[in-house]
Amino acid sequence: MSIVIVPCSGIGKTYxxxxxxxxxxxxxxxxxxxxxxxxxxxxxxxxxxAQARVRNNTAVITLDGCKLACATVNVGxxxxxxxxxxTVLDCYRRHKDMKPQGIAELNAGGLALAQALAAEVAQAVxxxxxxxAS
Amino acid sequence: xxxxxxxxxxxxxxxxEEMAEGTVTRLAALKVLEELxxxxxxxxxxxLFLAGGEGDRAFARFYPTIAVDGCARxxxxxxxxxxxxxxxxxxxxxxxxxxxxxxxxxxxxxLTPESLPVVDALAEVxxxxxxxxxxxxxxxxxxxLLDTEESEPATTGSTGCACxxxxxxxxxxxxxxxxxxxxxxxxxxxxxxxGLRASPNDHATASLPPAIMDAVRLYNAIPxxxxxxxxxxxxxxxxxxxxxxxxxxx
Numbered sequence: 001m002s003i004v005i006v007p008c009s010g011i012g013k014t015y016x017x018x019x020x021x022x023x024x025x026x027x028x029x030x031x032x033x034x035x036x037x038x039x040x041x042x043x044x045x046x047x048x049x050a051q052a053r054v055r056n057n058t059a060v061i062t063l064d065g066c067k068l069a070c071a072t073v074n075v076g077x078x079x080x081x082x083x084x085x086x087t088v089l090d091c092y093r094r095h096k097d098m099k100p101q102g103i104a105e106l107n108a109g110g111l112a113l114a115q116a117l118a119a120e121v122a123q124a125v126x127x128x129x130x131x132x133a134s
Numbered sequence: 135x136x137x138x139x140x141x142x143x144x145x146x147x148x149x150x151e152e153m154a155e156g157t158v159t160r161l162a163a164l165k166v167l168e169e170l171x172x173x174x175x176x177x178x179x180x181x182l183f184l185a186g187g188e189g190d191r192a193f194a195r196f197y198p199t200i201a202v203d204g205c206a207r208x209x210x211x212x213x214x215x216x217x218x219x220x221x222x223x224x225x226x227x228x229x230x231x232x233x234x235x236x237x238x239x240x241x242x243x244x245l246t247p248e249s250l251p252v253v254d255a256l257a258e259v260x261x262x263x264x265x266x267x268x269x270x271x272x273x274x275x276x277x278x279l280l281d282t283e284e285s286e287p288a289t290t291g292s293t294g295c296a297c298x299x300x301x302x303x304x305x306x307x308x309x310x311x312x313x314x315x316x317x318x319x320x321x322x323x324x325x326x327x328x329g330l331r332a333s334p335n336d337h338a339t340a341s342l343p344p345a346i347m348d349a350v351r352l353y354n355a356i357p358x359x360x361x362x363x364x365x366x367x368x369x370x371x372x373x374x375x376x377x378x379x380x381x382x383x384x
Contacts, residue, residue, distance in 0.1 A: 020151060024151075
């Protein structure tokens with residue numbers, strides 16, 4: 001089973017866009033076939049299929065844009081267990097040179113930060129798979 | 135009526151990451167927020183409804199919202215109604231595609247160039263609904279349009295999230311419980327400006343002017359079993375409010 005990735009899904013702030021971009025990079029480029037995105041909107045609504053995907057999959061990784069941690073909270077509300085939780089702010093603290101700007105379109109700093117976050121998530125995917133295999 | 139922030143229209147986009155249609159709703163909403171109607175709209179964060187976004191819930195209770203969905207599951211419309219209030223308008227992208235004879239959008243992270251007119255078309259539809267809602271009279275208490283009579287549109291403020299919409303939520307602690315009451319401060323301010331005053335040294339709820347609780351009930355859904363608790367909480371807040379006013383006035 002794939003590892004589920006749940007980005008924050010916020011549309012009004014830059015950090016939300018960074019989580020979404022990072023999630024796409026993980027699923028499409030870094031870990032294709034090993035990961036899948038579950039949209040937060042379906043979890044908010046209580047969609048049974050989406051809930052089943054966060055409950056039954058091997059692991060769930062959340063990517064949050066702010067301290068409200070919508071992705072992490074909503075996965076918990078849906079009955080899932082968050083295996084690893086990432087926040088853009090934590091990642092930004094490690095990469096102060098990558099200042100994100102823009103919402104519809106990220107600037108170069110935002111794209112670089114998304115790539116850095118995606119790399120951290122991909123590393124977590126590898127660690128989870130290794131732990132499950134042993 | 136208590137003084138609340140100027141009316142704006144909240145836009146709730148489904149933003150579904152699994153499908154191109156979700157990307158279209160997000161980009162169309164942003165186009166309205168940033169370019170087409172920046173002073174009239176705010177975005178409401180759908181996941182925040184569940185994660186405890188009181189600002190977003192309060193906004194959708196008091197002001198009209200437009201739910202924009204990418205598919206017939208209508209997550210944005212249904213979740214808004216479930217956690218806050220029925221949206222004034224529900225737009226589903228499929229309907230716009232059919233009405234305008236547009237091709238289904240392609241691409242997730244990046245829409246194909248051929249799909250960009252779909253974003254423009256959806257943004258146009260949303261902006262039209264924003265104009266209609268801003269031109270009409272809106273009942274905050276009933277959460278619906280009263281009629282289509284034109285009223286003065288709000289022209290101040292800036293584009294942003296509903297979590298900073300400015301609808302105040304007060305918390306009052308009574309008997310070990312914390313009660314959250316929306317719009318309490320402006321309600322008390324209104325009552326004070328109308329000449330009502332708390333009786334000094336009197337904490338009996340009988341001294342609470344009935345008009346205050348009437349206004350509180352208008353803006354808050356109070357469970358019948360908690361009515362006494364809310365009344366006591368408002369009474370406490372009213373006493374403190376009046377005392378602070380008197381102190382400020384010397």
